[in-house]
Amino acid sequence: xxxxxxxxxxxxxxxxxxxxxxxxxxxxxxxxxxxxxxxxxxxxxxxxxxxxxxxxxxxxxxxxxxxxxxxxxxxxxxxxxxxxxxxxxxxxxxxxxxxxxxxxxxxxxxxxxxxxxxxxxxxxxxxxxxxxxxxxxxxxxxxxxxxxxxxxxxxxxxxxxxxxxxxxxxxxxxxxxxxxxxxxxxxxxxxxxxxxxxxxxxxxxxxxxxxxxxxxxxxxxxxxxxxxxxxxxxxxxxxxxxxxxxxxxxxxxxxxxxxxxxxxxxxxxxxxxxxxxxxxxxxxxxxxxxxxxxxxxxxxxxxxxxxxxxxxxxxxxxxxxxxxxxxxxxxxxxxxxxxxxxxxxxxxxxxxxxxxxxxxxxxxxxxxxxxxxxxxxxxxxxxxxxxxxxxxxxxxxxxxxxxxxxxxxxxxxxxxxxxxxxxxxxxxxxxxxxxxxxxxx
Amino acid sequence: xxxxxxxxxxxxxxxxxxxxxxxxxxxxxxxxxxxxxxxxxxxxxxxxxxxxxxxxxxxxxxxxxxxxxxxxxxxxxxxxxxxxxxxxxxxxxxxxxxxxxxxxxxxxxxxxxxxxxxxxxxxxxxxxxxxxxxxxxxxxxxxxxxxxxxxxxxxxxxxxxxxxxxxxxxxxxxxxxxxxxxxxxxxxxxxxxxxxxxxxxxxxxxxxxxxxxxxxxxxxxxxxxxxxxxxxxxxxxxxxxxxxxxxxxxxxxxxxxxxxxxxxxxxxxxxxxxxxxxxxxxxxxxxxxxxxxxxxxxxxxxxxxxxxxxxxxxxxxxxxxxxxxxxxxxxxxxxxxxxxxxxxxxxxxxxxxxxxxxxxxxxxxxxxxxxxxxxxxxxxxxxxxxxxxxxxxxxxxxxxxxxxxxxxxxxxxxxxxxxxxxxxxxxxxxxxxxxxxxxxx
Numbered sequence: 001x002x003x004x005x006x007x008x009x010x011x012x013x014x015x016x017x018x019x020x021x022x023x024x025x026x027x028x029x030x031x032x033x034x035x036x037x038x039x040x041x042x043x044x045x046x047x048x049x050x051x052x053x054x055x056x057x058x059x060x061x062x063x064x065x066x067x068x069x070x071x072x073x074x075x076x077x078x079x080x081x082x083x084x085x086x087x088x089x090x091x092x093x094x095x096x097x098x099x100x101x102x103x104x105x106x107x108x109x110x111x112x113x114x115x116x117x118x119x120x121x122x123x124x125x126x127x128x129x130x131x132x133x134x135x136x137x138x139x140x141x142x143x144x145x146x147x148x149x150x151x152x153x154x155x156x157x158x159x160x161x162x163x164x165x166x167x168x169x170x171x172x173x174x175x176x177x178x179x180x181x182x183x184x185x186x187x188x189x190x191x192x193x194x195x196x197x198x199x200x201x202x203x204x205x206x207x208x209x210x211x212x213x214x215x216x217x218x219x220x221x222x223x224x225x226x227x228x229x230x231x232x233x234x235x236x237x238x239x240x241x242x243x244x245x246x247x248x249x250x251x252x253x254x255x256x257x258x259x260x261x262x263x264x265x266x267x268x269x270x271x272x273x274x275x276x277x278x279x280x281x282x283x284x285x286x287x288x289x290x291x292x293x294x295x296x297x298x299x300x301x302x303x304x305x306x307x308x309x310x311x312x313x314x315x316x317x318x319x320x321x322x323x324x325x326x327x328x329x330x331x332x333x334x335x336x337x338x339x340x341x342x343x344x345x346x347x348x349x350x351x352x353x354x355x356x357x358x359x360x361x362x363x364x365x366x367x368x369x370x371x372x373x374x375x376x377x378x379x380x381x382x383x384x385x386x387x388x389x390x391x392x393x394x395x396x397x398x399x400x401x402x403x404x405x406x407x408x409x410x411x412x413x414x415x416x417x418x419x420x421x422x423x424x425x426x427x428x429x430x431x432x433x434x435x436x437x438x439x440x441x
Numbered sequence: 442x443x444x445x446x447x448x449x450x451x452x453x454x455x456x457x458x459x460x461x462x463x464x465x466x467x468x469x470x471x472x473x474x475x476x477x478x479x480x481x482x483x484x485x486x487x488x489x490x491x492x493x494x495x496x497x498x499x500x501x502x503x504x505x506x507x508x509x510x511x512x513x514x515x516x517x518x519x520x521x522x523x524x525x526x527x528x529x530x531x532x533x534x535x536x537x538x539x540x541x542x543x544x545x546x547x548x549x550x551x552x553x554x555x556x557x558x559x560x561x562x563x564x565x566x567x568x569x570x571x572x573x574x575x576x577x578x579x580x581x582x583x584x585x586x587x588x589x590x591x592x593x594x595x596x597x598x599x600x601x602x603x604x605x606x607x608x609x610x611x612x613x614x615x616x617x618x619x620x621x622x623x624x625x626x627x628x629x630x631x632x633x634x635x636x637x638x639x640x641x642x643x644x645x646x647x648x649x650x651x652x653x654x655x656x657x658x659x660x661x662x663x664x665x666x667x668x669x670x671x672x673x674x675x676x677x678x679x680x681x682x683x684x685x686x687x688x689x690x691x692x693x694x695x696x697x698x699x700x701x702x703x704x705x706x707x708x709x710x711x712x713x714x715x716x717x718x719x720x721x722x723x724x725x726x727x728x729x730x731x732x733x734x735x736x737x738x739x740x741x742x743x744x745x746x747x748x749x750x751x752x753x754x755x756x757x758x759x760x761x762x763x764x765x766x767x768x769x770x771x772x773x774x775x776x777x778x779x780x781x782x783x784x785x786x787x788x789x790x791x792x793x794x795x796x797x798x799x800x801x802x803x804x805x806x807x808x809x810x811x812x813x814x815x816x817x818x819x820x821x822x823x824x825x826x827x828x829x830x831x832x833x834x835x836x837x838x839x840x841x842x843x844x845x846x847x848x849x850x851x852x853x854x855x856x857x858x859x860x861x862x863x864x865x866x867x868x869x870x871x872x873x874x875x876x877x878x879x880x881x882x
Contacts, residue, residue, distance in 0.1 A: 076822070080829035084779035117819035121836075223773075283767035284833075286775035313833040314820050323764065326724035327771075332664075334727035338525035377838070378558035379755050381517070381865060382872035384881065388521035392725075392754040395562075397818070397838035424822060431823035440825065 002048040007034040008406065010051035012044050013372060015061040015386045019347050019361040023340060025386055031062060033368040036182065036406040041362055057372045060400065061386050063343075064360050065124025065369035066317035067350025070216075070254040070276035070305030072130045073114030073139075074107040077430050078310040081438060087222065087285045094438075095310060099131070101437050102159040107132040109426045111139035114315050116420060119145060119410040121316040121396030124369040124403070127252060127276070127305070127354055129189040129216055131160040134174060137184050144409040144417045146369070148354045149174075150189030150216050153204060155196050164200050168207055175211055182405055185214075185355065187252075192218040193237045194228045201244045208249040214355050215246060220263070221255035222287045238263040247273045252353045254278065254305065256295075257288045264291065267300045274301040274353035277345065279323045280314070281307035293328050293336040303349040304342070318396030321346050325391050339391040368406040373398040443489040448475040449847065451492035453485050454813060456502040456827045460788050460802040464781060466827055472503060474809040477623065477847040482803055498813045501841060502827050504784075505801050506565025506810035507758035508791025511657075511695040511717035511746030513571045514555030514580075515548045518871050519751040522879060528663065528726050535879075536751060540572070542878050543600040548573040550867045552580035555756050557861060560586060560851040562757040562837035565810040565844070568693060568717070568746070568795055570630040570657055572601040575615060578625050585850040585858045587810070589795045590615075591630030591657050594645060596637050605641050609648055616654055623846055626655075626796065628693075633659040634678045635669045642685045649690040655796050656687060661704075662696035663728045679704040688714045693794045695746065698723055698731045705732065708741045715742040715794035718786065720764045721755070722748035734769050734777040744790040745783070759837030762787050766832050780832040809847040814839040 009032075016029040018041060032040035032049045040049060082094035107130065118126060125146035128136050133151040140147035151174075152158060153167040161167040168188070175186040190196045190204040208215040220226065220237045229237045238259055241247055247270040254276045256267070267273055277290050295302050304324055306315045314320075325342045329335075351360030359367045375383060379393050402410040409416055434440075450473075457470040459482060473481035473490045481490060523535035548571065559567060566587035569577050574592040581588035592615075593599060594608040602608040609629070616627040631637045631645040649656040661667065661678045670678050679700055682688055688711040695717045697708070708714055718731050736743050745765055747756045755761075766783045770776075792801030800808045816824060820834050843851035850857055875881075 076819075079823065079834060080826045083826075083829050083833060084776055086775055090775070113819055113822060120819060280767060283771045284775065286770045286773045288773070289771055309834075313829065314836075316820065316836065319760075319763070319836065322760070323767070326721060326764070327768075329727045330724045330730055330768075332727045332729070334527055334531070334725065335525055376865070378517075378554055378561060378861075379757065381554060382520065382868045382875075384872065384876070385521045385524075388524050388754065392524060393520060393750075395755075395757065395760065395836040395838050397836050420819075424817070427823045431825065434823075435825070 004048050004050040007032040007039055007049045008052050009033045010047065010049050010054045011057060011062060011370065012054065013057040013060045013062045014375065016041065016362055017061060017063045017386055017390065018363060019064050019343070020363050031362055031370060033406045036368055038362060038364055038366045038368050040364055057401065059375045060372045061375060061390070062362060062370055062372050063122070063390060064347045064362050065371050065402065065404065066122050066346045067303065067354060067360060068118060068123050068126035068305050068315065068317055069252060069274070069303035069350045069353045070278055070307060071126050071128050071315060072308030073126065073128050073315065074110040074130050074136055075308035075310045076113045077106055077110040077434060079313050081310070081434065087287070090285070098434060098438055100159060102131060104132045104135045106430050108135040108139050109423065109430060111136045112142055112418065112423055113427055114309065115139060115143035115145045116415060116423065117315045119143060119402045119415065120399055121318055122371040122373070122399040122402060123317045124371065125351070125354055125356070127187065127216060131158050134170065137174065137178070140184055142418050144183070144404055144407060146183045146354070146404060148185045148187050148214065150187035153190045153196065153200060155200060168203060171207065171213070172211060175213055187214040187216045189216045192225065193240050194225055198244065201246060205245050205249060215249050215251040217241070217246065217251065217253060219253040219256055220258045223258045226258045236263065238266055242266055250355065252276050252303070255282065255287065255290065257282055257290045259291065261294070264294055264298050264300060267295070268298040274303050274349060276303050276305040276353065277324060278305045278307040279327045280320060281311040283327065284311050289327055292324070293333065296341060301349050301352065302345050303353040304345040316396040317346050318394045321391045339387050342391050343387055368403055370403045371399055372401040374400045445489050445491045448473040448480055448490045449493050450474045451488065451490050451495045452498060452503060452811065453495065454498040454501045454503045455816060457482065457803055458502060458504045458827055458831065459804060460505050460784070461804050472803055472811060474847045477809055479803060479805055479807045479809050481805055498842065500816045501813045502816060502831070503803060503811055503813050504563070504831060505788045505803055506812050506843065506845065507563050507787045508744065508795060508801060509559060509564050509567035509746050509756065509758055510693060510715070510744035510791045510794045511719055511748060512567050512569055512756060513749030514567065514569050514756065515551040515571050515577055516749035516751045517554045518547055518551040518875060520754050522751070522875065528728070531726070539875060539879055541600060543572060545573045545576045547871050549576040549580050550864065550871060552577045553583055553859065553864055554868055555750065556580060556584035556586045557856060557864065558756045560584060560843045560856065561840055562759055563812040563814070563840040563843060564758045565812065566792070566795055566797070568628065568657060572599050575611065578615065578619070581625055583859050585624070585845055585848060587624045587795070587845060589626045589628050589655065591628035594631045594637065594641060596641060609644060612654070613648065613652060616652055628655040628657045630657045633666065634681050635666055639685065642687060646686050646690060656690050656692040658682070658687065658692065658694060660694040660697055661699045664699045667699045677704065679707055683707055691796065693717050693744070695719065696723065696728065696731065698729045700732065702735070705735055705739050705741060708736070709739040715744050715790060717744050717746040717794065718765060719746045719748040720768045721761060722752040724768065725752050730768055733765070734774065737782060742790050742793065743786050744794040745786040757837040758787055759835045762832045780828050783832050784828055809844060811844045812840055813842040815841045
């Protein structure tokens with residue numbers, strides 16, 4: 001008999017979706033966690049561990065925590081302020097004016113609300129781009145979630161930076177401070193090709209390369225972006241990024257809706273690039289449907305994101321998986337984006353896009369980022385195929401436990417790191433402030 | 442001061458979405474319920490009611506219960522058995538063979554599971570079509586949900602009827618038994634134009650007219666259906682229904698995806714017809730996107746349905762509202778199917794399609810079909826616009842109370858009419874039976 005080993009916590013559950021190389025689903029299994037890592041996975045009744053704590057989730061499935069590969073968590077403060085408008089009117093008449101009166105305090109509280117929503121719907125890591133990103137990182141530290149965060153870099157002044165050089169200085173400085181942080185990291189975030197210029201994009205690329213930071217940009221989101229890019233620079237967005245070397249550093253390209261087959265070939269030739277697909281936002285803003293099946297066919301890495309809550313309006317990766325799985329099938333293609341591939345996008349590909357190549361799976365040695373979905377809800381019954389239920393049947397609110405780095409951050413309705421009621425009160429004040437600014441009251 | 446009146450129950454909440462003629466949203470309001478009806482709606486602190494019971498939902502919104510206008514609730518027994526397959530392979534190799542071994546007991550338990558899912562995600566009424574529909578009605582009686590149910594009528598024998606005449610006999614008989622039932626009713630359900638013939642369709646139409654029963658049919662779901670109909674009868678599905686008079690009785694047409702502009706004009710000229718739009722199912726099976734914005738523009742009545750859980754895989758009208766709101770915007774039309782119109786589809790239009798013209802709203806005199814959504818979940822904060830949150834932010838699991846006909850059927854996780862644990866055990870046995878039949882174990 002194997003000698004007993006010690007571990008901090010042993011999780012037991014009816015199913016474990018390992019997302020290992022062969023996508024093994026274990027029944028009646030257990031996961032041993034120690035010092036933030038998974039140290040063992042196996043049958044519940046034959047785990048050679050003497051655990052400090054045993055947590056039996058019962059009729060539940062354990063999954064790797066989902067990874068939100070493109071978001072603006074702080075935009076919860078704008079959730080539902082303006083819907084159903086044309087994109088430019090929405091951005092220029094609603095969102096930008098409200099963002100002009102943004103403060104660090106709003107960003108901190110609103111990000112924490114966003115992270116609360118992520119944690120209670122099974123997301124353990126996210127890639128964020130916004131303003132006052134130091135405060136986003138503060139909120140992520142409070143929540144305990146993993147966050148790769150970047151200050152938006154623009155050609156024009158933002159509410160948080162007087163110019164793009166300041167945004168890059170902040171990026172460099174935060175990266176230095178966080179260089180050894182287990183959960184937080186910093187990326188270089190040129191906002192897009194239409195809100196920057198060549199000098200900025202080159203500076204971003206150079207900073208990324210010099211400091212070993214990942215790069216994150218909105219790319220080819222709409223046909224309008226392509227037209228603007230062609231009109232200004234006589235090149236298409238993907239072409240521009242390729243020429244300026246942005247695709248040669250580890251990067252996440254958010255949206256990638258308006259692309260040609262040739263551009264997909266370009267992306268396929270750049271293995272450091274991951275597309276972050278945001279179906280809800282693309283649908284809601286009328287941007288179109290990213291050619292995800294063609295991307296997958298060509299071997300382009302595709303992760304999944306919610307985008308910000310102003311254009312979704314959720315930060316719920318289960319809702320996003322369902323929509324991603326459905327959207328691409330609509331016109332006569334029921335076999336594309338099958339459940340397993342969509343789950344891969346939300347776990348393995350997302351983890352990779354955040355620079356956590358060993359995460360997104362429940363195997364020995366991986367970071368202990370694990371969620372538990374309760375299977376007692378009527379929509380999770382009967383059970384034939386846990387992967388199908390995770391993608392097609394779950395709403396996200398079946399999440400009963402969320403663990404990051406071996407620490408339980410959400411436990412049956414309770415956030416373990418912060419006072420949720422106080423946060424709600426703070427958000428009520430922010431809402432009143434926004435209503436005044438927007439002339440809604 | 443107004444004299445105090447008595448009522449059985451007074452519901453108080455932060456918001457009440459009345460869905461009245463001007464779509465009034467009340468803040469800090471109350472709803473008085475008596476003998477299954479709403480008897481008063483107004484400001485919480487000035488309601489002249491002396492209630493037998495007061496239920497303060499606190500930070501919640503009350504909405505009219507959602508109406509699922511097209512479903513096959515019993516198909517929960519197939520949830521997740523087969524996904525991501527081409528439509529014909531899915532139907533003919535997976536669904537039909539499993540349905541061939543269907544029994545009344547499976548239908549009763551599986552329908553109850555479906556109704557449980559509906560009740561706990563805010564649906565108070567549904568329109569169902571399937572086999573062994575008497576058992577569906579039994580399950581609806583157990584659950585307490587409103588149900589307009591019809592036995593599927595086919596050209597060929599089904600698991601429940603040896604021929605179409607028997608299906609119509611059952612329909613007539615059940616309608617007679619239920620003629621005065623407050624919550625249950627019967628419709629005439631020719632399955633589709635491609636699984637019936639002219640004699641059957643005429644007989645269905647005649648029965649509908651003679652007995653005053655609503656008619657419910659799958660129509661123009663796919664291009665393939667149109668091709669089959671053209672090949673067999675040299676007419677398109679909508680044309681066939683028009684010619685045979687099916688559109689002249691109160692009817693629900695499920696799907697209506699593959700239609701021309703001329704056919705939309707035909708539908709607009711038939712005010713007794715309601716389209717039941719099923720975005721999830723249409724996407725998942727690759728059927729296409731029904732031209733809902735064009736329907737609404739022309740004044741065609743459009744309700745919303747989940748279809749069956751084998752092709753969704755949920756029976757969650759909040760998920761369905763979100764997808765309906767997003768799907769039609771995808772290609773450059775962010776202003777179509779705005780939140781209020783989608784909520785109208787899921788309430789007013791749905792109620793009308795079920796023959797409950799006075800339901801789907803919270804006004805004096807309407808049936809007391811009311812749900813409460815908890816607003817404490819992170820995704821429901823902050824609150825600017827309750828209609829936006831109901832359609833774009835809610836997952837459905839925010840439902841904390843579901844009332845039908847003045848009776849609370851679901852209350853913070855508990856079903857009041859039946860033992861949910863027993864039902865789950867029964868579904869486990871059914872799953873084992875299905876797995877054996879499908880060769881899955």
